[in-house]
Amino acid sequence: MTVDIDAGRVPLTRRLLANLNGPVGSIALTLAVTLIIGAVWVGPRYFSASNIEIVGTSIAIPLIVGVLASFALLAGVVDLSIGSMVGFGAVAFNQLVGAGMDPWQAAGLTLLTGVAVGAVNAYVIVGLGAEPLAVTLGMLTLLRGLCQAIVIEAPPTTLVEPLYDLTQGSIGSFPTLLLIAIGLTLVAAGFVGKTRMGRAIRAVGGDARAAGRVGIPVARVRVIALIVSAVGAALGGILYVGQLASASNILGTGLEFQIYAALMIGGYSITRGGVGNPIGALLGLLVVGAITNILNVQFIDPDYLDIIVALILLGAVLLDRIRGGDSFE
Numbered sequence: 001m002t003v004d005i006d007a008g009r010v011p012l013t014r015r016l017l018a019n020l021n022g023p024v025g026s027i028a029l030t031l032a033v034t035l036i037i038g039a040v041w042v043g044p045r046y047f048s049a050s051n052i053e054i055v056g057t058s059i060a061i062p063l064i065v066g067v068l069a070s071f072a073l074l075a076g077v078v079d080l081s082i083g084s085m086v087g088f089g090a091v092a093f094n095q096l097v098g099a100g101m102d103p104w105q106a107a108g109l110t111l112l113t114g115v116a117v118g119a120v121n122a123y124v125i126v127g128l129g130a131e132p133l134a135v136t137l138g139m140l141t142l143l144r145g146l147c148q149a150i151v152i153e154a155p156p157t158t159l160v161e162p163l164y165d166l167t168q169g170s171i172g173s174f175p176t177l178l179l180i181a182i183g184l185t186l187v188a189a190g191f192v193g194k195t196r197m198g199r200a201i202r203a204v205g206g207d208a209r210a211a212g213r214v215g216i217p218v219a220r221v222r223v224i225a226l227i228v229s230a231v232g233a234a235l236g237g238i239l240y241v242g243q244l245a246s247a248s249n250i251l252g253t254g255l256e257f258q259i260y261a262a263l264m265i266g267g268y269s270i271t272r273g274g275v276g277n278p279i280g281a282l283l284g285l286l287v288v289g290a291i292t293n294i295l296n297v298q299f300i301d302p303d304y305l306d307i308i309v310a311l312i313l314l315g316a317v318l319l320d321r322i323r324g325g326d327s328f329e
Contacts, residue, residue, distance in 0.1 A: 024266070024267055024277050024279055024280045024283065026267075026316070027265055027266050027267065027280055027283040027284055027287065027316070028283055030265075030283075030287055030312065031283050031286055031287050031290065034287055034290045034291060034294075035290060037294065038290060038293070038294050041294065041298065042294060042297050042298065045297075046293075046294075046297070049172075049173035051293065051297070052173045052174065053170055053173060053174070053175055054293065055286075055289045055290060055292075055293045056174055056175040056177075056178035056289075057167075057168075057175045057177070057178070057243075058289055058292070058293075059178070059181075059285045059286065059288070059289040060167075060175055060177040060178040060180075060181045061167075061177070061181075061236050061239050061240060061243070062236075062255065062258060062259055062262070062285055063178075063181040063182075063184075063185065063281070063282060063285050064180075064181045064184060064232065064235065064236055064239070065082060065086060065232050065233050065235075065236035065255070065259060066259040066262060066263055066281050066285060067181070067184055067185050067188050067232070067278050067281055067282075068188075068228050068229060068231070068232025068233075068235075069082050069229045069232055069233065069259060069263075070188070070263055070268060070276060070278060070281055071188075071192075071201060071224075071225040071228050071229060072222075072225045072226050072228070072229040073205070073263065073268050073269075073270070073273065073276060074192065074201045074202055074205045074225070074268075074273060074274060074275075074276055075201050075204050075205045075221055075222045075225035075226075075273055076204060076205035076206075076208065076222070076272075076273025076274070077125060077132045077205075077222055077225060077226060077273070078132050078133055078136065078260075078270055079121065079132070079136045079226060079229045079230070080133060080136040080137050080139075080140050080256055081117070081121065081136040081137075081139035081140040081143060081230070081233075081256070082229060082230070082232075082233040082255070082256045082259065083140065083233075083252045083253065083254060083255035083256035083257070083259075084139070084140040084141075084142075084143035084144045084147070084252060084253075084256075085114065085117055085139075085143055085230055085233035085234055085237070085252075086233045086234075086236045086237045086240065086251065086252035086255055087143065087144065087147050087237065087247075087249070087250070087251045087252030087253065087255075088113070088117075088143040088144075088146055088147055088234075088237065088252075089110050089113065089114060089233060089234035089235070089236065089237025089238060090236075090237030090238065090240045090241050090247035090251050090252065091146075091147045091150050091151055091155070091237070091247045091249060091251070092106075092109075092110050092113060092150070092237075093106050093107060093110040093158075093237060093238045093241050093247070094155055094156065094158045094241045094246060094247035095150060095151070095155070095156070095247075096109065096110070097156075097158045097160060097241075098155070098156030098157075098158050103160045103162075103163070107238050110234050110237065110238055111231055111234050111235065111238075113234060114227075114230045114231040114232075114233060114234030114235070115227055115230070115231055117139065117143070117230045117234075118226045118227030118228070118229060118230030118231060119223070119226075119227060120139070121135055121136060121139055121226045121230065122222065122223040122226040122227060125222070125226065126219050126222050126223055126226075127219075140256070144253070147249040147250075147251075148249050150249070151247070151248065151249035155246050155247050155248055155249070156246070157245055157246050158241055158245055158246060158247075159245045160241070160242055160245075162242075163238070163239070163241065163242025163243075164242050164243075164245065166180075166239075166242060167239055167242040167243035168243065177239070182282065185278045185279065185281065185282045186278075186279075188278040189277060189278040189279050192277070192278060193277075197221075200216045200221055201221055201225060201274075202273075202274040203216055203274065204216060204218050204221045204222060204273065204274075205272070205273020205274035205275070206272070206273055206274030206275075207274075236252075237251070237252065240252075258288065259285075261284075261288070261309055261313055262281065262284035262285040262287070262288050263276065263280075263281050263284060264284070264313055264316060264317070265284040265287060265288070265309075265312055265313055265316045266279075266280030266281045266282070266283050266284030266285075267280035267284075267316075268280065268281070287312065288305075288309055291305060291308055291309070292305055
């Protein structure tokens with residue numbers, strides 16, 4: 001009996017091409033090209049342990065915030081307040097610890113503040129039917145104003161040793177916090193792709209009416225997603241205090257745009273819910289971090305970063321339109 005060896009290769013080739021054509025495959029290819037450019041332009045030091053640690057440290061907290069904020073995107077809601085929530089969480093935590101409160105109690109209170117902010121967003125958006133962009137933009141402005149009102153003079157220096165060790169520690173060449181963020185990303189990817197709740201979030205974002213008809217509690221899903229988004233941002237603020245040992249009243253400014261740009265590069269959609277993969281979020285932030293590092297190492301004006309990221313983002317949107325808007329991979 002003869003065996004047609006080529007017969008088994010065709011499906012594998014097609015699967016590989018299909019993966020490369022999808023959002024995660026596209027951004028993985030973009031990351032590979034970016035790393036090659038870094039290796040050629042910068043040289044061997046681009047992959048040195050110290051440089052890997054610099055890139056990893058810079059993207060770890062935005063990755064944690066972005067992965068948790070992506071649940072709201074998947075549910076069909078854009079939360080523009082995450083950057084200001086990061087700043088407010090950091091300022092609140094820093095001020096509480098600076099005033100003598102136990103760091104763990106201060107962290108718990110800060111996370112509860114995140115729950116409250118997420119609940120307010122959810123009540124106005126889900127309960128009252130307001131436009132998410134308008135509501136979360138208003139919350140962004142409110143939280144930024146509170147940061148300015150709370151920190152009028154120089155913020156206190158707050159060194160919380162367990163947090164400092166966590167945010168500054170490393171295992172080999174890889175920052176500990178980055179490894180935790182990657183682990184969270186993998187858990188989130190498994191949750192979204194394999195669990196009933198994860199599929200419900202995607203279904204609500206993809207078609208809320210259809211999801212409601214099959215018995216999915218649309219309102220509850222979106223409330224939970226918005227609370228998770230806000231709590232993730234508050235957690236990011238706490239981690240920034242651990243990393244910086246302080247919190248200025250401008251911390252987190254513009255962070256929402258950096259995170260959402262990376263999410264869109266990684267395959268998420270601002271206009272359509274149910275589209276995206278947490279792995280894509282990781283790859284998107286790695287691309288942005290790698291490009292930023294190349295510019296910094298080569299002493300190039302960082303303003304060019306916005307141009308490069310914008311071009312990659314436009315390319316990602318174009319590919320998404322050409323593909324017809326893929327669903328979750």
